[in-house]
Amino acid sequence: MILFLLPLTLSLSLACTRGDGLAPAAGHSTPVYGGTFTYADEDDIRTLDPAVGYDEVSWTAFRLIFDQLLSYDEQDHLGPGLAESWEVSPDGLDWVFHLRHDVHFHGDGTTRGRELVAQDVVYSWTRLFDPHLGSPGADFYQVIDGATDVLDGTATSIRGLQALDPWTVTVHLTRPDSTFANAVAMTFGSVVPREAVEARGEQWSFSPVGTGPFSVADWKLGEKTVFVANRDYWQPGLPYLDRIVHLANYPRPVQFLKLEAGELDQVNRLTSPDYMWIRSDPRWSQQLSEVPSIDTYGEMMNVELPPFDDVWFRRGVAAAIDREKLGRLRNGRLRPTVSWLPPGIDGHVEWDELSAEDRVHYQYQRHDVELAKQCLDKSRYFQDGHYTGPPITYWSLADEASNTTSQSVQQDLSLVGVPLAIKTTTFPTYLSAVGRPREVQMAYTAWVMDYPDPRNFLETIFACDSRAQENSQNTSFYCDPETDELLQAAAVEVDHDRRTALYEQAQARIADAAPVAVEYHSTTISVVRPQVKGFRVDPIWTRDMSRAWLDVPEGRATPQGGPATPKRP
């Protein structure tokens, strides 16, 4: 149904004239204070409790409201956040975080909020293990000594997590964890004040308190959320904007109309026709940026179910898929790949840079019809060039991108003699089905990073331990003892180069065994109005407005005509 809309939007866009979406920037060289930045999503924010939210719409909001002890810089390198500095013991087990002084929680508008202390960090992280909260973040922190006891209800505090003094937090881990710093920087590590959480009760997830550059002024469910500047923010000079408004539930074509009309400041979900039109329009194309996302898409093949229990069959299927065609079908917005680890993550490989020796492992992960046929002929499900195995059902989702991909894959496989029946379903049904053993033969699969580290891409998806009877993350149910050994060694390895080498080896083994046909990495499209400066498309936060400002003529920053809020002295 949505597909039917697209030609219409295209023609509508071509004819458009109204609106000041293209109003030129005023040309200030330094940030102007004030103004309202408005953006929209197809969904509403799910929750404003950082211990619970685990979706990109919520995370974008968390970026505004909360801070973590560590944070990523613009190159996505880990650096200081609420912690000015931190130390790790040589065995990797003991961590000490030194907190920044004079960081305050959001005030109530008249009085200043309370100062953040180490005990707040202890409370916030312990809260993740509250058995009644069901925080998905607990997984990332359970390496802290004693954390799981709180989850089990046998303890109320975590013995490995202490506030040494108001400015020092110490953490003791049960085993070295090369990705603990990444976990600390996740939104689950946001620091919140205990008294506010307890006083607000059920209301907490609708009106939280943090230390971030903006606080929540109002959340009208299903409609919009208004964030106002925290003029007491600990980063000097920030934020620039007075307000940020998030509009919920706007369909993509309407978001684009609103951008053109000057009612939105930025859009990052475009329909294919709108994207093509923007690319061809000389004015709008200047406002377009395409940022590589840190994710990987492909097709998972369940190694426990025929015909995918035969490695030659999996290799044949993986080699039969035309990744370049998929890219073309999506207006070149995808980046075809042989590497499950995306660019920007240690261990990523490019086919062109691989040695002949390494290419042997990755050869099935690129389109090669002849190779595909040879592999399939070697499998026990092919006789005299004909498929003799059981019927294959491929699970897909109903959105535009999934439809395109599933039909393209179906066509590619029919060219090598493998018949595929497509089953389209909703996301919750898909998620629970692929998470159970021996249920789904083949399906669309994707991984979007939780944090930029190879462990998050490999161990989560391909380790034997990631298989489960319910909600299995390892949806292909691939389990290879040698790969597991590599993954376990890498997880505790502290030397960066040795660690990367281990992940490279693990990835090569996985590519060769082909539990997944690796296809592409995606790109985030962003269109901003010319007046928007300092806005960043971010692989972690999706949108980062914390340093955004509006380059408008003096006195025009506030739409009501009032003066912009003065810069904090």
Added chain:
Amino acid sequence: MLTFLSRRVAWAFFTLWLVVSGTFLLAYVLPSSDPARMMAGPHASAEVVARIRTELYLDRPLPEQYVRYVARVAHGDLGHSYKNKESVNAAIARSLPWTALIAAGASVFQLLAGVPIGLLAALRKRTAVDVGAMALALVGISAPTFLTGLAIMYVLGFRLGAFPLGGLGAGGLGVLRSAVMPSLTLGIAGAAYYSRLTRGEFLDVSQQDYMRTARAKGLSEARVVLRHGLRNALIPVVTFFGMDLGVMLGGAVVTESIFAWPGMGKLAIDSVLQQDFPVMLGTVLVASAAIVTANLVVDLVYAWLDPRIRLGG
């Protein structure tokens, strides 16, 4: 009359109970999905999911879950959303007024546009006006809502800038302005249908003896048409009007989605897609209550208009 009324009310409650039970069974028995999983997020461990399942009583036997649910609903408590823990009563309370607003707007538009067009077509039977109006009505009935909605938004909202591009406006006047385009979209098919209905009924009525009598009495043509013709022709329109209003109160999924309108339809479709069962059951209950009530009212009005129905009831 009292027996008739009590029988109809009893049937209404029976219908509601059937709907609630049927939806409950569908939600909990058929799908292979797991709400606890959805709540915990895509990466949560099995332990976290299991704990949520226990808290929501999802690990209890189905009859126990059913009895718990019906008992709660009977006390007016529709439970809490799996998605964001908001109370379902609150979610419906914040959505229903907005749906009611565009349903009212659409109803007014249906009547004000549909009836005069139908009457005009009937009076100018087999002329260009009639053919044109009925062709327009055919388009109105056939065009899918997502097409008419976007077209209305583009022309009235984007090109002319007369109304905001989706969302709820601020302040009383802002809200009314923002409700215009969704109301038009929601009402356009109904208006088209009413114009056909009015035309057909009026042509029937105009053949009746009392019309000839009215003219023979020397009444003015306007009086003949409005007092004797239209009033009788409108009886089926009133019936449909009541039932349509009930249906629209249940939420207009497509219209509300296009216009980012924070009403019941959007709430309902999101709850279905995310398998947020408490919200899903709540919206179904309210939607069916609206339809059942509208039917009841229509029945009563009909019985009042035509005693034969009451006797046959």
